[in-house]
Amino acid sequence: MPPDREAMRVGCQRGLAALPHDRNLVFDRKVNALLNDARARRPSACLAFCLFLLAATQASAASFSDCLGGLRGAAQASGVDAATLHRATSGLAPNPEVLALAEVQPEFKTPIWDYLAGLVDEERVSDGRAMMARWGQALALAQSRFGVDEATLTAVWGVESDFGRSFGTRPVVQSLATLACGGRRQAYFRQEFIAALKIIQHGDVDPTQFNGSWAGAFGHTQFMPSTFLRVAVDLDGDGRKDIINSVPDALGSTAAYLRKSGWAAGGVWGFEVRLPEHYAGPSGRTRKEPMGAWAARGVTRIDGQPLPGGGSAGLLLPAGPNGPAFLVTRNFDAIYSYNAAESYALAIALLSDRLRGRHGLVAAWPTNDPGLSRADRREMQTLLMRRGYDLDGKADGVIGTKTKQAIVDFQSRSGMSPNGRACASVLAALRGK
Numbered sequence: 483m484p485p486d487r488e489a490m491r492v493g494c495q496r497g498l499a500a501l502p503h504d505r506n507l508v509f510d511r512k513v514n515a516l517l518n519d520a521r522a523r524r525p526s527a528c529l530a531f532c533l534f535l536l537a538a539t540q541a542s543a544a545s546f547s548d549c550l551g552g553l554r555g556a557a558q559a560s561g562v563d564a565a566t567l568h569r570a571t572s573g574l575a576p577n578p579e580v581l582a583l584a585e586v587q588p589e590f591k592t593p594i595w596d597y598l599a600g601l602v603d604e605e606r607v608s609d610g611r612a613m614m615a616r617w618g619q620a621l622a623l624a625q626s627r628f629g630v631d632e633a634t635l636t637a638v639w640g641v642e643s644d645f646g647r648s649f650g651t652r653p654v655v656q657s658l659a660t661l662a663c664g665g666r667r668q669a670y671f672r673q674e675f676i677a678a679l680k681i682i683q684h685g686d687v688d689p690t691q692f693n694g695s696w697a698g699a700f701g702h703t704q705f706m707p708s709t710f711l712r713v714a715v716d717l718d719g720d721g722r723k724d725i726i727n728s729v730p731d732a733l734g735s736t737a738a739y740l741r742k743s744g745w746a747a748g749g750v751w752g753f754e755v756r757l758p759e760h761y762a763g764p765s766g767r768t769r770k771e772p773m774g775a776w777a778a779r780g781v782t783r784i785d786g787q788p789l790p791g792g793g794s795a796g797l798l799l800p801a802g803p804n805g806p807a808f809l810v811t812r813n814f815d816a817i818y819s820y821n822a823a824e825s826y827a828l829a830i831a832l833l834s835d836r837l838r839g840r841h842g843l844v845a846a847w848p849t850n851d852p853g854l855s856r857a858d859r860r861e862m863q864t865l866l867m868r869r870g871y872d873l874d875g876k877a878d879g880v881i882g883t884k885t886k887q888a889i890v891d892f893q894s895r896s897g898m899s900p901n902g903r904a905c906a907s908v909l910a911a912l913r914g915k
């Protein structure tokens with residue numbers, strides 16, 4: 483496979499191209515919320531929906547069974563043994579919720595400052611520092627073997643699964659079989675399904691614990707099965723590559739992934755810069771030029787110091803020329819390849835800087851209404867519930883459908899623009915009343 487196709491395949495690890503991955507988790511919760519809404523609040527709609535689902539399920543049961551037969555044949559042809567096939571696919575039924583999740587489209591585009599406010603908050607910085615202290619030995623080993631520094635590995639872990647707190651709960655084999663037999667990317671998920679069976683056959687992952695996101699990403703660092711087969715390592719030396727139960731294996735596998743994606747040992751991801759006034763020159767992550775060329779255009783470090791001498795970088799302007807600006811290197815591209823979204827890579831880069839003890843972003847995002855940290859989101863949800871909004875009793879910091887609906891309603895009643903954003907003005911209004 484040509485390198486660019488390979489990068490795309492890897493970059494689209496979660497089955498959705500160019501979407502920051504936490505939004506997929508949000509979709510996940512959103513569809514659950516929709517289904518729950520239908521069940522709880524609109525019994526007649528639920529009945530119609532369930533009858534439709536039943537009819538569709540019956541009609542597709544035969545075709546799923548045919549499809550699964552084809553998948554078994556393909557798996558066998560690529561070396562999966564009969565015992566593994568029997569163990570992993572007997573009685574397998576499709577999961578309609580997984581197909582529904584694959585079809586969900588975002589209602590609103592999340593501004594990058596909201597996205598980053600939830601991913602790079604004080605809580606994750608503090609958790610990350612504690613994890614660096616706790617897993618220092620494994621991080622040092624991963625760094626010595628693959629050249630990727632400890633702060634970057636910890637930041638990936640924190641953004642991918644909140645340091646192991648959110649793995650996803652759907653059986654990976656079932657999700658992948660469902661997506662391989664329905665939906666828009668069947669060829670891709672067919673290969674992932676076969677890869678998942680190979681992982682089981684090899685004994686790296688216990689089939690009863692093989693759960694993950696709706697798209698089949700699993701473990702501390704949310705690898706797709708084919709990525710696991712390609713790069714996972716046994717860092718703790720117990721003979722198994724286990725990114726579900728072994729933090730060292732997950733961190734080592736992440737380091738191996740970044741190394742294969744072009745990470746330069748000892749290099750930086752880049753840094754925040756200051757542009758000359760009215761800058762109208764070139765920009766773009768992939769438009770790399772020598773540091774000297776940027777210096778000649780008047781670009782400096784954010785504190786006004788001159789740029790370092792060597793290497794090349796692209797000028798990243800995530801919110802246009804009036805927002806924060808960054809010069810990003812090939813190491814930023816390696817992080818980008820993990821999930822094919824610049825906002826995602828920036829979250830990891832900025833979190834890694836905080837974990838190194840450096841300051842966060844200096845320039846302000848072009849908004850007078852900043853996004854909220856997870857602690858602020860939980861407080862906002864608590865205050866909304868106190869006003870009688872039904873959020874299932876959960877102040878979990880996840881902005882799902884019910885929270886958005888509550889925000890829209892609260893904004894409308896308070897004379898604010900009803901955009902459904904979890905933002906500073908909403909929290910301030912809730913606190914003040």
Ligand SMILES: [Ca+2]
Nearest residue numbers: 716720722731
């Ligand atoms: Ca191991």
